[in-house]
Amino acid sequence: MYLFIINPRSGGGAGGRTWHTVETLMKERMLPYMTLFTHSAEGAEALLLNTLKHREDWKAAIVIGGDGTLHSILGALRGKDIPMAIIPAGSGNDSARGFGIPLSTEAALEAALSERYIEADLISGANGLTLTAVANGFDAQVAENVNASRYKRLCNAIGAGQLAYIIGILHTLMTFKPCRVSVACDGTEHVFEKAWLVSVCNLPSYGGGLLICPQAKADDGQLDVCVVHECSRGQLLRLFPTVLKGKHVALPFVSMLRGRSVAVNFAEARPAIGDGESFGKGPLAVRCEPGSLRVLSPLAAVSAQRRADPAAACGSNG
Template identity: 75%
Template sequence: MYLLIINPRSGGGAGQRTWQSVEGMLHSRGIPHEPLFTQNADRAETQVLGALARRDDWRAAIVIGGDGTIHSVLGALRRRGVPLAVIPAGSGNDTARGFGIPLATEAALEAALQDRCLEADLLSGAGGLTLTAVASGFDAQVAVNVNNGFYKRLCNAIGAGQLAYIIGILHTLMTFKPCRVSVTCDGKEQAFEKAWLVSICNLPSYGGGLLICPQAEADDGLLDVCVVHGCSRMQVLRLFPTLLKGTHVALPFVTMLRGHSVAVHFAQARHAIGDGEPLGTAPLAVRCEPGALRVLSPLAAAREQGAAGPCQASV
């Protein structure tokens, strides 16, 4: 039995359209499933916990939605030991990208039904669990502006979710002011002047495919950190096209770090986000929890024996 967790409003209505397509495919193949609709992130974990408690033969929880929908149910899936599968229907869909899950609905469903799992790490902090990245500073402010702006809804409506982030970058660039930041990675503290952003990543990309930490791997037990500091607004603007290929890591105003735990303290209050969802403006303390979540992923077959295997829910 599969639990389908559907956010019908994700991606400007893409969640509902995707669910209708998936429902037809599941019925035509006689695959047992139960739908659960959720639109409120604050209630999603409770809803999912309640659904998972009703039976003990769940093969996986398949989320139809975006990164924010996935974020809202991480605690429930980890607590109940049920594997996560993703059929992307959001604006950014970076969780799907990071796990090699196709963006096309039918192909994503096929990946969800293959029963091959990756033992993925989770990022744990005061704000709860995160799967893709915890970002603070400029890019978090971009996300806040995008989520609060009318242009996200407009871009989703025309199927151009990534365009909303580009508009958000230009919007934020006009008003954001960099400041000093202290970053402590595995107990070693470093200070950076005129810091624009600090991103703590478990997957290579966020923001709709921007490769902030291109070397990040979901199952290596490590956090990858990108710090952008000491540069002008024009340099920041020129930085973003390089994120599409991850070539920014060689720039002199970009510092890459790696470790098991990271603390971030800006001299001035800065927004932070986890999986694109707001985490407030308090200083960050994030640690890696290795292998905390099993994810149905096409990448599983490519991993060494022992790093991945058949999914078995331990409810």
């Protein structure tokens, strides 16, 4: 039995439209399924937990929605044998990108029915679990501004979710001020003056495809950290086009760090977000939870090869 968790409002209504397509495909294949409809994060985890306990033959929990919908049910699937699948229907869809899941509904459904999964890590902290990244500073302020804007709804309506974040960057650039930050990875402290942002990543991208930590892998037991510091507003603005392809990592005002645990402390209060959801302001401390979530993914074969022969996998990336 397949269980679909559907947010019909995600992506400006894309969730509902996507479900209609998936429902038709499931009926054509005569595959058994059940549905759970959720319109907000509140109560989604409890609803899913209650549904899962009523039977034991679940093949997969298939989420139709965006990163926020996925975020709301991580606790219900954490440590479970039931794999999670993603059929992207949000504005950013960075979780799907990170697991190599196609944005096409039909192709994403094929991945969901494949039975090939990755033992994925999660980011854990005082604010709960995160799958993609915890952003702190400028980019978190961008996300807060975008989520509160009218232009996000307009961009979603025309299928241009990434455009909303570009507008948000320009909007935030006018008022945001950098400050000192301490970033501790596995207890080793790194101090940066005039830091704009600190992003702690489990997956390579957020914000609709911004490759903030292009080297991040969901199953390596490590968190990747990007710090942008000591640059002008003009340099920061010019940085963002390079993030689309992950080329920013070579810039002198970008520092990349790694660790199983990360603590971030800005000298002045800065917003933080995880999977696009607000984590408030203040010091941030998170850690990696290795292999806590099974995710059905076309990348499963690559993941299995890396676990079987880490040296060969590293060599193939060079």
